[in-house]
Amino acid sequence: MLDLIIKKGKCYIDGELKDVDVAIKDKKIHKIGQISEEAKEIIDAVSHTVLPGCIDTQTHFREPGSTDTEDLHSGSRAAIAGGITSVFEMPNTNPPTSNKKEFQRKLDLAKNRMYCNYAFYFGATADNADDLASLKDLEGCCGIKLFAGSSTGNLLVAEEDDIDKVFQNASKVVAVHSEDEAILKVNKKLIKQGDVHTHPIWRSAECAISSTRKIVRIAEKYNKKAHVLHITSKEEIDFLSQHKGNITFEITPQHLTLYAPDCYDKLGTYAQMNPPLRDKSHYDRLWYAVRNNFNDTIGSDHAPHLKINKDKEYPNTPSGMPGVQTLMPVMLNHVNEGKLSLTQLINLVCENPVKIFGIQNKGFIKEGYDADFTIVDMNKSIEIKNENIESKCAWSPFNGYTFKGTEEALQQQMNLRVGQELGISEKPEYNVQNVSNVAYVPSMDSFASPQSQYGAPEIMNARSFEQQVMNNPNPYGYTAFQYDNYMAQTA
Numbered sequence: 001m002l003d004l005i006i007k008k009g010k011c012y013i014d015g016e017l018k019d020v021d022v023a024i025k026d027k028k029i030h031k032i033g034q035i036s037e038e039a040k041e042i043i044d045a046v047s048h049t050v051l052p053g054c055i056d057t058q059t060h061f062r063e064p065g066s067t068d069t070e071d072l073h074s075g076s077r078a079a080i081a082g083g084i085t086s087v088f089e090m091p092n093t094n095p096p097t098s099n100k101k102e103f104q105r106k107l108d109l110a111k112n113r114m115y116c117n118y119a120f121y122f123g124a125t126a127d128n129a130d131d132l133a134s135l136k137d138l139e140g141c142c143g144i145k146l147f148a149g150s151s152t153g154n155l156l157v158a159e160e161d162d163i164d165k166v167f168q169n170a171s172k173v174v175a176v177h178s179e180d181e182a183i184l185k186v187n188k189k190l191i192k193q194g195d196v197h198t199h200p201i202w203r204s205a206e207c208a209i210s211s212t213r214k215i216v217r218i219a220e221k222y223n224k225k226a227h228v229l230h231i232t233s234k235e236e237i238d239f240l241s242q243h244k245g246n247i248t249f250e251i252t253p254q255h256l257t258l259y260a261p262d263c264y265d266k267l268g269t270y271a272q273m274n275p276p277l278r279d280k281s282h283y284d285r286l287w288y289a290v291r292n293n294f295n296d297t298i299g300s301d302h303a304p305h306l307k308i309n310k311d312k313e314y315p316n317t318p319s320g321m322p323g324v325q326t327l328m329p330v331m332l333n334h335v336n337e338g339k340l341s342l343t344q345l346i347n348l349v350c351e352n353p354v355k356i357f358g359i360q361n362k363g364f365i366k367e368g369y370d371a372d373f374t375i376v377d378m379n380k381s382i383e384i385k386n387e388n389i390e391s392k393c394a395w396s397p398f399n400g401y402t403f404k405g406t407e408e409a410l411q412q413q414m415n416l417r418v419g420q421e422l423g424i425s426e427k428p429e430y431n432v433q434n435v436s437n438v439a440y441v442p443s444m445d446s447f448a449s450p451q452s453q454y455g456a457p458e459i460m461n462a463r464s465f466e467q468q469v470m471n472n473p474n475p476y477g478y479t480a481f482q483y484d485n486y487m488a489q490t491a
Helices: 072-081 100-110 129-133 160-169 181-190 196-202 205-222 234-240 262-271 280-291 327-336 342-357 486-490
Strands: 004-007 010-013 016-019 021-025 028-033 042-044 049-052 054-059 084-089 117-123 141-147 174-177 226-228 247-251 373-383 402-407
Touching: 049 342, 054 072, 054 327, 054 342, 072 084, 072 100, 084 373, 100 117, 129 160, 141 160, 160 205, 181 196, 181 205, 196 262, 205 226, 205 234, 205 247, 234 247, 234 280, 247 280, 327 342, 327 373, 327 402
Parallel strands: 004 042, 010 049, 054 084, 084 117, 117 141, 141 174, 174 226, 226 247
Antiparallel strands: 004 021, 010 016, 021 028, 049 373, 373 402
16 A cells, blocks of 8 residues: 555646656655555645755754754754755854764754754865865765855855865865955945945955855866855856856845845845845846856755844844745745746756755655655745744744745645755766756655645654654644654554
């Protein structure tokens, strides 16, 4: 008998929406087609679109360290609530995840506490080159994170010689926060006390492109893979579009939705992030990149801060905003507005991430692959509300926004299971001209159908809580879940 059948949905397979059923057995996609076999559970997905489980390649869950703001448990809950089944989490914690002891500590902290699947970045420093060379087989490590601009602790790598050493020794994809620290120091005198509108003047487009040119030059010198995070400027778009192959880059949903000065007029310091939200000329160029398939991923850069800190006077305010829960609603709305196609979105949040980072057995609806899904209603509109945000920070820059196209309730009572480490290939494969020929090895197990209105899901998690049931009533009637054959495990 099958464990589960998703019936009557339009499934995204090979770039097309197909009227097929999907059968799950032993946590894998068992069969795709017209399925008449019996199953322990049936999901009626009529009028819904069944997508591969979506991946957020840039999140900050603040643990260890600032767990009053976020932790691995609450951040992963927010991910599932927003339709994200897998996350890559960042190393700028306290202490930073920049040695193998702290990396193992984070894996230990994540075990049986995260509801989505996960992998962690290893933080580069000016003096851990030997560790970087030995990361090839480090379990649970998706890549190396390089902060070329301001960061916490010892994670700032500002000198070119040190950046050179990072790439020379890198054995994984190097994901880069690209800002020129020297320019930041010079520009800081341009800040106006109490005026967040000066934030993009301090962290200028010149600051971004100067750093990005340097990163690309060094990466190409050593023939290493660089993934430039949260691109914000038209200068970077024009430059990076000419340097593809081993160089890939990300744009965030907020940079595709908000722009200056309007965002600072409306949100004040709640719109403050690094690199910053810029004026509409940059916003328009980012969309030019998306329409023409220049960028490779969409990542939320989920970086929550408590309101008490965001409410301080600029520049004594932290940069960053939550986003893992709203990435998919924001981008699905853009699909409905015709700004990009559904195929383009799935490339950005499913297919390209697994190819760039070598994530095994995910990103596609294929027989033998992990049973990860994000099920959406493309025609349903929702309003984002602060009170429905799962992150501990309890706010969103999109509070009060209405988006069309969202993760949808299927009116089933499902089980949310603990996530697991993502399987990482030794040799990630990504070719800009042909990104379809990639081999995958079976690894992870999960299923997710996130919700439409961001309340707390009902949780039943045999592995993490040993059959303890935590009931959190949802006033909106949705269910966010990851599939695990709970009955089979506990029978």
